[in-house]
Amino acid sequence: MSDDDEIKSSENDWYRQRLGGLMFCVMTAFAMLIIRLFHLQNVQGEEFRQRAEYNYIRIQSVDAPRGLIFDRNRKVLADNRPSLDLAIVLKDAKPVDETIGKLSEYANISLEELIAKVNANRGVPAYKSVLLKADINMDMLAAVEVHKFDLPGISVNISSRRQYPEKESMAHVIGYVGEVNSQELNEEREDEYEYRVGDYIGKIGIEKSQEEFLRGTRGGRQVEVDAKGRVVRVLKTVEGKPGHNVYLTIDDELQKKAESLISATTGAMVVLDYSNGEVLAMASNPSFDLNPFITGLSRDAWNKLISNPARPLENKAIQAEYPPASTYKIITAMAALEEGVANERTGVSCPGYYHFKDHTYRCWNKFGHGPVNVFSAMAQSCDVFFYHTGQKLGVDRIAKYAKAAGLGSRTGIELDHEGGGLIPTSEWKKRRMGVSWRAGETISVAIGQGYNLTTPLQMAMVTASIANGGIVYRPTIIKKIETAEGYVVHEAAPEEKGRLPISPKTLEIVRKGLKQVVNSPSGTAYKIRLAQIEICGKTGTAQIVSNPKDDDPKRKVAAHLRSHAWFVGYSSSEKYPIAVSVIVEHGEHGSDAAAPLVRNMIRYYYESEVGHQE
Secondary structure (H helix, E strand, C coil): CCHHHHHHHHHHHHHHHHHHHHHHHHHHHHHHHHHHHHHHHHHCHHHHHHHHHHCEEEEEEECCCCCCEECCCCCEEEEEEEEEEEEEECCCCCCHHHHHHHHHHHHCCCHHHHHHHHHHCCCCCCCCEEEEECCCCHHHHHHHHHCHHHCCCEEEEEEEEEECCCCCCCHHHHCCEEECCHHHHHCCCCCCCCCCCCCEEECCHHHHHCHHHHCCECEEEEEEECCCCCEEEEEEEECCECCCEEEECCCHHHHHHHHHHCCCCCEEEEEEECCCCEEEEEEEECCCCCCHHHHCCCHHHHHHHHCCCCCCCCCCCCCCCECCHHHHHHHHHHHHHHCCCCCCCCCEEECCEEEECCEEEECCCCCCCEEECHHHHHHHCCHHHHHHHHHHHCHHHHHHHHHHCCCCCCCCCCCCCCCCCECCCHHHHHHHHCCCCCHHHHHHHHCCCCCCEECHHHHHHHHHHHHCCCEEECCECEEEEECCCCCEEEECCCCEEEECCCCHHHHHHHHHHHHHHHHCCCCCCHHHCCCCCCEEEEEEEECCCCCCCCCCCCCCCCHHHCCEEEEEEEECCCCCCEEEEEEECCCCCHHHHHHHHHHHHHHHHHHHHHHHHC
């Protein structure tokens, strides 16, 4: 064999050895892989199959505690408490019909109620938790826990639930929360906050108007669940950020007093600090318990509320609109004095009626008041004097002063569904009705009848502006807003809407007239005067039907057609800057039904303030 052949033979042997070694390694690796696959499939296969089939990683929402609501003295008005909520994940509850059927049987919950909840959430992703029943009792909890293996996809979660310790007190102001509805889900919001099915949202009152601050920011957690939707372990949690706390200008003690004063009536009372426009009390009667609204009011309970002729759901202080009656004579007097139609020496003789064209307008005193000037006309509420001055002024000049005082438009208070009232003008009637204003209509407007409509809050604002020297403050019911840690994010300051367009002399004459209403023996509210503090104010009787022509004292008027009773008043002492407005529906006479309530509130405020100073 030649040298070349030997070299080639050696190289072939080397390649064969290398190839054999490589093949051995490959075969060994394949053998190990086959053994490992066999082990995974036959030894550990069942375990991994169950993991793949039964365990899932999910993201769950964590609700943030809602901010609290306090009165001005830090008394809690709206709080949170733990709640046990029954929920279902449709993906895990299959077959759903069978599962909810068992749940209905075990927990003694109406099957129709459960089906309705499930059907209402058909559009929700199947892996999302759907609330079936909030705030379940311990018996329901026990039933679910005992039968949990028969109830796949059913869970009981702990959440924060709103509660209102005062129940009916301040119900119209505080408002309530309820589960978000489809319309609210689709609303566009400036802050782009996204509500989800099952979230709670403010429906009325402060709960609604301050929703942005109160709701907080939701958190979340990553959990591992099994095939029945049960949480196996929590992997990661991001806590929700609590909502801000809202402090009202309301004084709970004054509020309770206001509510007790009007408890036997249908009506409203508003108490203002006339030095800055803060609402110290806002009562509307009848009221309602807030707490049943949280988890859902029954149909019977709801029908009972909405069919009540006294309208308990209505905040009469800001939503109900009434003719201001003789309280409006404050406006007519201001206009007449400032426009030069009358002054403190102007005299009018009141025979008990006023003839204009072919109509006779009667004074409330059919015997007449005799000679009166602006002071005695206000004190005795003489209609004839204001018929005269109103007719000379005309409707548009009266409206100018009414609107400057804040009437005929919303005050801007931080509550929803506020009524704006109505102050008529000749242009308004032409636009609204297509006919011209008649001169005779001004006569009714001048004494607060006709088309005039105001709210108790608006009339309180007018009274406050007279008391404080002419500043028209925007009424406010929010004192401040703080984070849960106590950092102030908003603090209210007095906000001027404008000033009464009258001279100091005109203001002084009007104030003197209001003083005589209460403190002159001939004043319509003389019987409510107090020795310890001076009250000024104005009575009003708002007619629902016209006076009978026969003046028969035996004639009885149906209760629902009787006149509304008004009184607006204030303390003349700047040390006790309180202004009060009261309306008593169908109370007939302001001097009898409404004025004593204002006196009692001012006296209570005075005694409370004196007691606090001591």
